[in-house]
Amino acid sequence: MAPLRLRIEGRTFRDTRNREVTLRGINVAGDAKFPTSPDLPSNKRDHFYDGDNVSFVDRPFSIDEAHVHFSRLKRWGYTLIRYIFTWEAIEHAGPGKYDDEWIQHTIHVLRLAKSYGFYVFIDPHQDVWSRFTGGSGAPMWTIYAVGLNPRAFPATEAAWVHNTYPNPAEYPKMIWATNYTRLACQVIFTMFFAGKDFVPKAIIDGKNIQDYLQDHFVAACRYLALRIKEAGDLENDVVIGWESMNEPNRGLVGYQDISAIPSEQKLQKGPSPTAWQAILLGSGRSCEMDTWDFGGLGPYKSGSTLVDPKGEMAWLPADYDDSRYGWERDPGWKLGECIWAQHGIWNPLDDTLLKKDYFAKDPESGLKIDYEYFTNKWFISYYRKHREAITSVHTDAILFCQPPVLEIPPSLKDTEDDDPNMVFSPHFYDGVTLMMKKWNRYWNVDVFGLLRGRYLSPAFAIKVGETAIRNCLRDQLSAIRREGIDYMGNHPCVFTEIGIPFDMDDKYAYKTGDYTSQSSAMDANHFALEGCGANGYALWVYTAMNNHEWGDMWNGEDLSIFSIDDKPLPLSTTPTSRDQKLPSTSTVSVDRSSPAFSESRSNDDSPVSPTNLKQTLSTPSLSSQKSNTPAELGSNPGYRAAEAYIRPSPVATVGNVVSHGFDLRNCVFTLALECKEAATEDAPTEIFLPEYHFPRDDTSVEVSSGKWTISVDDADGGMIQRLWWWHEEGKQSLTAKGVKKRQGMSLGQDDEAPGYLEQCRQSACDVM
Numbered sequence: 138m139a140p141l142r143l144r145i146e147g148r149t150f151r152d153t154r155n156r157e158v159t160l161r162g163i164n165v166a167g168d169a170k171f172p173t174s175p176d177l178p179s180n181k182r183d184h185f186y187d188g189d190n191v192s193f194v195d196r197p198f199s200i201d202e203a204h205v206h207f208s209r210l211k212r213w214g215y216t217l218i219r220y221i222f223t224w225e226a227i228e229h230a231g232p233g234k235y236d237d238e239w240i241q242h243t244i245h246v247l248r249l250a251k252s253y254g255f256y257v258f259i260d261p262h263q264d265v266w267s268r269f270t271g272g273s274g275a276p277m278w279t280i281y282a283v284g285l286n287p288r289a290f291p292a293t294e295a296a297w298v299h300n301t302y303p304n305p306a307e308y309p310k311m312i313w314a315t316n317y318t319r320l321a322c323q324v325i326f327t328m329f330f331a332g333k334d335f336v337p338k339a340i341i342d343g344k345n346i347q348d349y350l351q352d353h354f355v356a357a358c359r360y361l362a363l364r365i366k367e368a369g370d371l372e373n374d375v376v377i378g379w380e381s382m383n384e385p386n387r388g389l390v391g392y393q394d395i396s397a398i399p400s401e402q403k404l405q406k407g408p409s410p411t412a413w414q415a416i417l418l419g420s421g422r423s424c425e426m427d428t429w430d431f432g433g434l435g436p437y438k439s440g441s442t443l444v445d446p447k448g449e450m451a452w453l454p455a456d457y458d459d460s461r462y463g464w465e466r467d468p469g470w471k472l473g474e475c476i477w478a479q480h481g482i483w484n485p486l487d488d489t490l491l492k493k494d495y496f497a498k499d500p501e502s503g504l505k506i507d508y509e510y511f512t513n514k515w516f517i518s519y520y521r522k523h524r525e526a527i528t529s530v531h532t533d534a535i536l537f538c539q540p541p542v543l544e545i546p547p548s549l550k551d552t553e554d555d556d557p558n559m560v561f562s563p564h565f566y567d568g569v570t571l572m573m574k575k576w577n578r579y580w581n582v583d584v585f586g587l588l589r590g591r592y593l594s595p596a597f598a599i600k601v602g603e604t605a606i607r608n609c610l611r612d613q614l615s616a617i618r619r620e621g622i623d624y625m626g627n628h629p630c631v632f633t634e635i636g637i638p639f640d641m642d643d644k645y646a647y648k649t650g651d652y653t654s655q656s657s658a659m660d661a662n663h664f665a666l667e668g669c670g671a672n673g674y675a676l677w678v679y680t681a682m683n684n685h686e687w688g689d690m691w692n693g694e695d696l697s698i699f700s701i702d703d704k705p706l707p708l709s710t711t712p713t714s715r716d717q718k719l720p721s722t723s724t725v726s727v728d729r730s731s732p733a734f735s736e737s738r739s740n741d742d743s744p745v746s747p748t749n750l751k752q753t754l755s756t757p758s759l760s761s762q763k764s765n766t767p768a769e770l771g772s773n774p775g776y777r778a779a780e781a782y783i784r785p786s787p788v789a790t791v792g793n794v795v796s797h798g799f800d801l802r803n804c805v806f807t808l809a810l811e812c813k814e815a816a817t818e819d820a821p822t823e824i825f826l827p828e829y830h831f832p833r834d835d836t837s838v839e840v841s842s843g844k845w846t847i848s849v850d851d852a853d854g855g856m857i858q859r860l861w862w863w864h865e866e867g868k869q870s871l872t873a874k875g876v877k878k879r880q881g882m883s884l885g886q887d888d889e890a891p892g893y894l895e896q897c898r899q900s901a902c903d904v905m
Contacts, residue, residue: 141533143256143377145558148627149793150672154820156789159797160256160631160673161825162217163210166197167680167689167697169221170262170273172229178682178690179268179299180306186288188269188277193226194242198681203246204854206681207253209699211855212708213783214825218250218257219380219633219675225268225276228357231462232278235360243361244368251375254853258378258537259365260633261358265316265386266325270296272313273691274383275325278462279350282341283325284476286453293418294408294444295320295451299692311431311572312407313692317386320415320451324476326388327496330515334500335390338479340467351519359526366530378535379527380562380633381520384542390515391506392496395482401508403588405429405436408444413483413490418444419451420475420485431572434582434595452476509545516540517547517554524556537562537633538625543588543617550626557628560672561621564634565614567662574638576658581606585613607661614669629672635662636677639777640688640695646881647685647702650775653881659781660801660880667786667798676782685770698782701764702771706779708828778881780829785873788823791816791864804830804875809868816843816863824860824871831858831875839872840864 140153150158171177172191175184197220198206210218226239250257263274269287270280280287290296296316302308316322328336332347339346362379366372392399395412406429414424423445430439455473459466466472471479478485482492498505499514520538527534539562540546546563549555568584570576583591583598592598600609618630637658639646646652666674680689680697688695764771784799785806792812799806808824816822826836826847833847843864849856862871 141373143535145535145560145629148622148629148672150629152789154789156791156820156822157787157793158216158789159787159794160217160675161215161786161788162219162256162631162633162673162675163215163698164219164221164260164634164675164678165206165210166221167678167691167694168198168682169193169196169226170223170264170691171268172196172225177268177300178687179692180308180687180690182300182305185300186269186277188225189230191225191229192236193223193229193239194236196226196239196242197221197246200242200245200249202681203249206679207249207255208855209705210679211253211255211853211857213779214786214827214857216254216256216788216825217673217675218255219260220247220250220257221260221262222361223262223274224279224354224357225274227361228353229276232282232353232464233356235357237364240361240364244365244371247365247371247375248368251371252854255375256377257375258380258535259358259361259376260380260383261354262383264384265296265313265322268300269298270321270325271298271316271692275354279325279353280321281453281457281462282349282464283328283339283346284453284470284472285321285324285451286457287321289446289449289451290321292449293320293421293446293451294410295415295419296322297407308693309407310574310693314404315406315409318402318404318412318415319410320419322386323389323412323415326386327390328388330385330388330511330519331390335496336476336480338467338469339476340470342464343467351522355523355526358523359530362527362530362534372531373533376531378537378558378560379523379531380537381523381539383539384564385516385519385539386541387508387511387515389496390511391508393505394493395496396490396493403435406431408442410444413493416475416477416483417488418446420478421446421448421450422488423447433569433573433577433580450475508541512540512544512547517549520547521554534558535560537631539563539633543585546621546624548624550624555626559625559628561618561625561628561630562633563617563621563630565617565632566635567610567637567658570641570658571638574641576637576641576654578603578606578657581609583609583613585616589616603657603661607664610661610665611668614665614671618669618671630670631672632666632674634677635666635674636696636698637662638695639697639700640685644685644770646775646777647770648773650773651881652775652778655778656781656801656881659778663781663784664798668796684764684766686766698777698779700777702766702774703777704774706776706783706829775881780878780880783827783829785824785826785830788825788859790822791820792866792869795868801880802877804877806831806871806873806875808871810864810870812864812866812869815865818863822862822864824862824873826858826860826873828858830878831873833858835876837874839874841868841870843869845871 144151152158172193173195174192227235264272267275269277291301296319297312299308328346329350332339333345341349365376389412392412398411408426409429410426414426417424425441425443427438428440428442429436453472457472482495483490524536535558537560542564569581580599580601587598600606621630639655641654678696679699683689683697683700685702689697787794787797790810792810795809795811797808838845845862847860849858
């Protein structure tokens with residue numbers, strides 16, 4: 138049997154040459170959250186409720202455009218793709234009805250990803266359950282299966298949905314995330330994870346709603362895994378594994394008192410109902426509730442408001458025709474009534490709350506439930522089901538286990554679930570920057586430290602000054618990684634989401650081309666990733682359709698590193714082959730007893746010419762998408778802080794990585810290794826060294842031993858500049874110094890790289 142292209146060895150990834158692999162990844166793509174036919178980004182309303190008749194073919198992008206996107210990402214140094222798909226994409230037509238046309242498109246896209254040398258893991262993505270509850274993920278029929286009426290959500294505020302908001306341009310920023318604490322998500326996630334314990338009357342087709350939903354979701358994932366396996370050339374070659382589920386949520390499980398906001402609920406924005414108020418609203422009752430906004434120190438109460446559904450209910454009417462999807466609902470589950478009333482939590486005759494602590498204890502054991510208890514019982518039960526389904530098809534799949542966000546990981550260490558093929562895959566966002574859409578270089582907050590009770594007062598969690606802020610982000614990621622080891626065992630850690638908003642400061646960068654704030658924020662996040670000891674990350678996000686007006690086309694978010702309204706970072710594309718470079722003057726021997734230094738020089742100084750034009754243009758920089766962005770937001774395109782995310786990184790290293798990092802301000806990359814054996818001729822240490830920061834004729838390299846070379850090649854379908862290092866065993870170090878440039882610079886005429894015509898004129902091209 139051929140060795141796996143990527144395997145896990147303890148806490149590291151290894152390639153077929155036994156080198157440690159550092160995964161530098163990107164989420165592809167944000168566009169996959171909504172259908173192509175009809176084209177329904179979250180700011181459009183037409184045909185929204187016709188959820189059965191949709192298609193996600195051409196998501197994340199069409200086959201014709203795939204080369205443009207993959208070559209761009211490869212050129213930017215990414216090696217890993219977190220491949221986003223939604224349950225809705227595969228099973229939108231009804232229970233058990235799979236969209237094989239979309240699956241075939243997915244297989245085609247994955248084959249193209251293979252040609253670019255990417256590692257890919259599959260992400261069954263969801264945000265607040267579904268598009269119909271204000272996010273993405275599950276098909277519309279699941280809303281009807283749980284007994285809810287999505288058309289009633291606006292009036293009852295069971296969910297805040299961008300598609301149905303009166304003025305989409307004024308949809309409050311980041312309010313979509315509060316849907317986790319509104320009726321629809323509270324009902325659905327409770328049913329999905331713990332329906333058998335808390336909603337025993339919810340029986341459909343002879344199954345409790347928990348098993349009904351989980352079985353369909355897991356079966357859809359398994360069906361896709363099976364089709365990928367049957368393709369014959371994808372499993373392990375490009376698709377290395379699967380993630381469990383994006384950002385799972387407990388619903389109401391563990392709420393000690395549904396008439397109060399839980400102390401652990403840190404996000405409140407807009408009208409903020411208690412679970413009890415959400416139940417009353419869902420049954421058509423009016424409620425006065427607190428309103429909240431988000432400030433520099435977190436959520437704060439801003440007032441109160443009256444929400445009046447005017448008698449409209451979020452539940453399906455009693456005469457709803459269940460034959461639409463072919464299931465049979467148990468007679469004990471009555472439509473037209475609140476499911477919680479049917480379980481004795483409240484009395485709808487006089488609106489009396491009878492069991493405010495209904496979700497506080499485990500009905501089976503009687504033990505008090507907190508989030509950690511939920512994770513170890515109900516989340517892990519789901520995770521096992523998902524793991525068994527995937528590995529029944531993809532035996533060697535790497536399993537990216539994602540527990541609830543920022544909660545204590547499951548206690549799997551030294552248990553039968555301590556799978557050597559498991560990866561801890563947490564998420565992290567700088568909450569102050571994300572919610573405020575502003576990079577505050579003066580102070581920030583250690584949110585993770587607050588959540589873990591490490592401060593006597595929240596005031597002590599405030600970090601002042603940009604250096605302290607950067608260190609705080611790094612230390613939070615380090616603590617998350619260590620917590621994963623403590624609870625889950627000795628496994629790799631990959632942060633599968635982390636990113637920044639680009640529409641900061643009221644879209645100032647879009648009006649001026651000055652991305653200084655975005656560059657500082659992005660650099661701070663990468664400083665944290667490089668310094669925390671993780672094995673890799675997948676940046677959120679690449680969105681092929683992003684523009685300055687609507688961002689990622691989803692809920693007002695704008696986190697894509699690419700936009701059709703911005704310009705690509707100018708990069709040299711002069712090709713050279715690695716084989717040609719090995720004996721060149723940039724390959725030097727170094728006395729291992731002392732630090733060594735040499736200037737990198739290239740034998741190939743040729744500009745763009747007819748002979749290398751095809752290779753030069755192998756990385757397209759333009760999108761076929763046309764922008765309709767208003768002039769005030771699109772007339773000053775910039776580089777979108779690309780200098781901060783296109784950065785050097787170890788790719789495959791002989792031995793173990795001790796540390797690595799990139800000082801963007803001074804353009805210095807450092808790498809430290811611990812090696813039990815020396816690098817061999819056919820297996821050197823490999824480093825991605827972007828030409829923008831490290832032009833070959835203006836880069837200096839200092840190494841502790843051995844020889845090195847810098848070369849550009851298109852081995853994986855994109856012109857990539859790499860540094861290859863043949864070093865000795867023991868402790869090794871490398872320092873590469875490039876060209877310092879101003880961060881976040883706006884796009885001016887002087888910044889443009891010379892075009893093909895100009896280069897030909899400069900070189901007196903014969904053809905011209």
